[in-house]
Amino acid sequence: MQPERSTSSTVTTRHAGNGSSDNHGQIGWSGVHYEIFVRSFADSNGDGIGDLNGVTNNLDYLKGLGISAIWLMPISPSPTYHKYDVTDYYGIDPDYGTMDDFRRLISEAHQRGIAVIIDLVIHHTSVRHPWFQEAAKGPDNPYWHYYKWLKPDEIKRRKLATRDITADSGERSPWHSVRGARYTEQYYAMFWSGMPDLNFDHQPVRDAVFAIARYWLNEVGVDGFRLDAARHLYRESEEPKNHEFWTQFGQVVEAATRGDGPSGAYTVGEVWTRPDRIAPYFRGLKANFNFDLQLMLTEIVRKENDTEDLIEYLSYVHATFSRVNPNFIDALLLSNHDQNRIGSLVKGKSDQQTMARLNVAANLLLTLPGLPYVYYGEEIGMLGMKPDESIREPFLWDIRAKDTQRTRWRRGTYSTSQTVRPVAQQEADPESLLNHYKRLIQFRNSHSILNNNLSRLVQVGIRQKGILAFIRQESTNDQRVLVVHNLTGKPIDVVLSPTEEWCRRIVFATAQGSLLIGDTITIPAYSCVVVE
Numbered sequence: 350m351q352p353e354r355s356t357s358s359t360v361t362t363r364h365a366g367n368g369s370s371d372n373h374g375q376i377g378w379s380g381v382h383y384e385i386f387v388r389s390f391a392d393s394n395g396d397g398i399g400d401l402n403g404v405t406n407n408l409d410y411l412k413g414l415g416i417s418a419i420w421l422m423p424i425s426p427s428p429t430y431h432k433y434d435v436t437d438y439y440g441i442d443p444d445y446g447t448m449d450d451f452r453r454l455i456s457e458a459h460q461r462g463i464a465v466i467i468d469l470v471i472h473h474t475s476v477r478h479p480w481f482q483e484a485a486k487g488p489d490n491p492y493w494h495y496y497k498w499l500k501p502d503e504i505k506r507r508k509l510a511t512r513d514i515t516a517d518s519g520e521r522s523p524w525h526s527v528r529g530a531r532y533t534e535q536y537y538a539m540f541w542s543g544m545p546d547l548n549f550d551h552q553p554v555r556d557a558v559f560a561i562a563r564y565w566l567n568e569v570g571v572d573g574f575r576l577d578a579a580r581h582l583y584r585e586s587e588e589p590k591n592h593e594f595w596t597q598f599g600q601v602v603e604a605a606t607r608g609d610g611p612s613g614a615y616t617v618g619e620v621w622t623r624p625d626r627i628a629p630y631f632r633g634l635k636a637n638f639n640f641d642l643q644l645m646l647t648e649i650v651r652k653e654n655d656t657e658d659l660i661e662y663l664s665y666v667h668a669t670f671s672r673v674n675p676n677f678i679d680a681l682l683l684s685n686h687d688q689n690r691i692g693s694l695v696k697g698k699s700d701q702q703t704m705a706r707l708n709v710a711a712n713l714l715l716t717l718p719g720l721p722y723v724y725y726g727e728e729i730g731m732l733g734m735k736p737d738e739s740i741r742e743p744f745l746w747d748i749r750a751k752d753t754q755r756t757r758w759r760r761g762t763y764s765t766s767q768t769v770r771p772v773a774q775q776e777a778d779p780e781s782l783l784n785h786y787k788r789l790i791q792f793r794n795s796h797s798i799l800n801n802n803l804s805r806l807v808q809v810g811i812r813q814k815g816i817l818a819f820i821r822q823e824s825t826n827d828q829r830v831l832v833v834h835n836l837t838g839k840p841i842d843v844v845l846s847p848t849e850e851w852c853r854r855i856v857f858a859t860a861q862g863s864l865l866i867g868d869t870i871t872i873p874a875y876s877c878v879v880v881e
Contacts (some may be wrong), residue, residue: 377796
C-alpha cells in the first residue's frame with residue numbers, strides 16, 4: 350500500500366517570472382508559460398527518451414525565449430507513454446530520471462527565474478495503482494470506496510450505461526468489469542478502462558489527494574499544478590460538488606505555501622464548457638484554460654479576418670468570470686497535447702503564407718489579456734494532427750545528423766527536419782518564427798500593461814475587415830495601450846475613431862513600415878502594432 354507521507358512546514362520561494370517572486374500572490378502570475386512533454390523534449394543519456402535532465406540542460410534556451418514558467422506533463426510512474434495513469438503519486442517515472450534529478454531541475458529553473466508547474470492527475474489513477482489493486486479484491490476491502498462501483502442492474506435502472514462523446518473523452522461505455530472477479534459490480538472509468546475514476550465523496554480520497562498536493566509543494570518545492578480533467582470529478586448533474594472540491598483544494602494549496610514568503614502556489618484547471626459554467630471554478634483555482642478562445646483564434650488566423658467577433662466575446666467571458674472572482678486568470682493557448690497543432694491548422698497556400706499566419710497567431714496569443722501558454726515546438730512551427738502521438742512528436746533541436754539530444758521514442762511523422770526548420774537553423778535567422786516569438790515575449794515581459802494578466806480588455810471603435818483591435822487598460826489606473834492586428838497578407842491603413850484620439854506613438858511593431866500619421870496607422874501585412 351502507498352505509505353502516508355509527512356509534510357514539511359518549509360516555505361519554498363515561488364517564482365512569478367523574470368526573476369520576480371514577490372507579488373504573484375497579490376496580482377496573479379505574469380509572463381509566458383511553456384508546456385513540455387518530457388518524453389519528446391530532450392534526451393540527456395542517449396536512450397532515445399526525453400528526460401528531466403534534458404529539460405534542465407535546456408533551461409537557458411527557455412530563458413532566452415523569455416519563459417517565466419514551465420508546465421511539465423505527468424512525470425510520475427505510469428505504465429503508458431503519456432503517463433496520465435499514475436501508479437505512484439510520490440515518485441518520478443524511471444524513464445524520466447529520479448527525484449534528485451527533479452529537485453535539481455527545480456533549483457536550476459528557480460535560479461533563472463523560471464517556475465516549475467507539474468501536471469497533477471487526480472481525477473483517476475492507473476488500474477495498476479496500489480489503491481485500485483486493493484479495491485479490485487472486492488467490496489470488503491477498505492479501498493473499495495476509493496472508486497465508483499455499481500451493479501449492472503443499477504447502472505441500467507439509472508440509465509448510466511452510456512455517456513455522450515465529448516471533446517475530452519470518446520468513451521461511450523464507461524463501466525467496466527474486473528477480469529476474474531467473483532462480484533458483479535463494475536467500476537466507472539470515463540476515459541478508458543485503464544483509468545478508473547476516483548470517488549471524491551469518500552473523505553479518505555480527499556485526504557490522500559490533499560496530502561499529495563502538500564508533498565509536492567512543501568517537500569519537493571514545485572510552484573503549482575495544472576489540474577487534469579478538473580471538471581469531471583463528478584458527473585455533470587453533480588457539478589456543484591466539483592466547485593466545492595476545488596474551493597477546498599485551493600484552500601489546501603494556500604495553506605501549504607503560506608508563511609513568511611509569498612502565499613499561493615499557481616493552479617490552472619482543465620475545464621472545457623460554457624463561460625458561465627467555467628466561472629465557479631475560479632472560486633478555488635487561480636486560472637482556467639480558455640479552450641473556446643483557442644478555437645476562435647484558429648479560425649480567425651485561418652480566415653485572415655475576425656469572423657468570430659473575438660473582442661466582444663472575450664468581454665462577455667471576462668465579465669462572467671469577474672462576477673465570481675475579479676482576480677481570475679484567463680489561460681490562453683493556441684494548441685496543446687490534446688489538440689491538433691496550430692501549425693497544421695492554419696496552413697496556407699505556401700510555406701511563406703503558413704509562416705506568416707503563425708506570426709499572426711503568436712501576435713494574438715501574446716497581446717491578448719491573460720496568461721499565454723506555448724506548447725513545446727509551437728515557437729518553431731512544429732506540425733501535428735491526431736492521433737495524440739502525432740501531436741507529441743520529438744522536438745527538433747537540429748538537423749538529424751547533428752541532433753545529439755533529439756528523442757527517438759517515435760519517428761516524427763509531421764515534424765521532421767524536412768518539414769520544420771529546427772532550433773539551430775531558426776536561431777541563426779533573424780526573421781524566423783522562433784526569433785519572432787523571442788521579440789514578442791521580450792516586449793510583453795517588459796511592458797507593465799501587457800504583462801499584467803489582470804489588466805482589463807476594452808473594446809474600440811475600429812471596425813475594418815482584416816483588422817482586430819482592442820485596448821488593454823490597467824485595472825487600478827488609466828494607463829492603457831491600443832493593440833491593432835493586421836490579419837491579412839496586404840498592408841492596411843487603419844483609421845482611428847474619435848475614442849482613440851489619445852493614441853500618439855507606436856511603441857512596438859512586429860514588422861518594419863508601421864506608421865502613425867494623424868489619425869491613420871499603416872500596418873504591414875500579417876503584423877501588429879502597440880500604440881500609446
